[in-house]
Amino acid sequence: MKINHIFDVGSSKEDACLIKDNLFAVFDGFNSLDKFVDEQGITGGLIAATITRDVFSRNKGTLRNLAIEANRIIREKMLESEIDIKNKSGLWGTILASVRIKDDSFEWIQLADCLILLIFKDNSYKLLVEDFDHDGEVLKIWKELAGQRRENIFEILVPGPLAGLRANANKTYGVLNGEEEAIPFLKTGEENLQNVKHILLFTDGLMIPKEDPQGKDDWKLFVNLFLQGGLENVKNFVRNLQEDDPKCWKYPRYKQHDDISAISLSF
Numbered sequence: 721m722k723i724n725h726i727f728d729v730g731s732s733k734e735d736a737c738l739i740k741d742n743l744f745a746v747f748d749g750f751n752s753l754d755k756f757v758d759e760q761g762i763t764g765g766l767i768a769a770t771i772t773r774d775v776f777s778r779n780k781g782t783l784r785n786l787a788i789e790a791n792r793i794i795r796e797k798m799l800e801s802e803i804d805i806k807n808k809s810g811l812w813g814t815i816l817a818s819v820r821i822k823d824d825s826f827e828w829i830q831l832a833d834c835l836i837l838l839i840f841k842d843n844s845y846k847l848l849v850e851d852f853d854h855d856g857e858v859l860k861i862w863k864e865l866a867g868q869r870r871e872n873i874f875e876i877l878v879p880g881p882l883a884g885l886r887a888n889a890n891k892t893y894g895v896l897n898g899e900e901e902a903i904p905f906l907k908t909g910e911e912n913l914q915n916v917k918h919i920l921l922f923t924d925g926l927m928i929p930k931e932d933p934q935g936k937d938d939w940k941l942f943v944n945l946f947l948q949g950g951l952e953n954v955k956n957f958v959r960n961l962q963e964d965d966p967k968c969w970k971y972p973r974y975k976q977h978d979d980i981s982a983i984s985l986s987f
Contacts, residue, residue: 764812
């Protein structure tokens with residue numbers, strides 16, 4: 721098995737990555753809407769992603785139980801930091817994707833839009849989870865404001881649509897933010913490795929930007945870019961599109977450059 725990974729810091733600096741023995745994982749932290757930082761200047765999103773990475777590094781028990789334990793510790797850390805855990809906009813947390821390789825198969829766990837993509841020996845592909853897009857409605861509004869050439873769209877959306885999206889956390893989509901309601905949203909499974917050529921795990925920063933936020937993602941292009949030049953080739957393609965759209969008007973998204981954490985396993 722050949723392992724490759726990229727870790728490219730964007731504007732939020734809240735991703736984390738784990739490669740340990742037969743366990744591989746990426747974590748995408750998110751901060752509270754009031755932009756919490758601790759005494760060392762570390763954001764809540766990075767704290768949550770780091771906590772979860774450290775729990776998964778134990779590599780003991782099921783992947784689901786590791787996620788449950790990380791969620792519990794995130795809650796404890798927020799209480800220790802005097803966060804009002806009844807205010808969803810004030811919560812921070814993380815999402816994740818992880819695989820544990822066995823002899824002829826692999827276990828996996830996924831939450832929200834950290835994704836796992838399989839590429840088979842005939843270069844066909846499959847996403848293990850496809851219903852991951854919880855940002856579409858907010859980014860639709862973003863697109864409308866971008867059409868008006870509005871500046872600072874993120875700040876405009878914070879008190880309304882973004883706060884509403886956070887209010888739906890662990891109701892319509894899952895995140896590890898200390899709430900027990902996150903657990904049913906954890907998606908897990910086991911896949912046979914027989915015809916698998918590559919396993920890709922990545923945070924949403926590696927996803928190809930699209931002009932229509934509610935349109936379909938071009939996974940064929942994504943796979944072709946990977947097969948031509950690996951994760952680095954996909955990253956360069958994404959960063960070039962983002963570089964030409966600094967205000968996020970053409971490709972609606974929350975920041976010009978999102979963090980990228982990605983791992984490829986090739987057999």
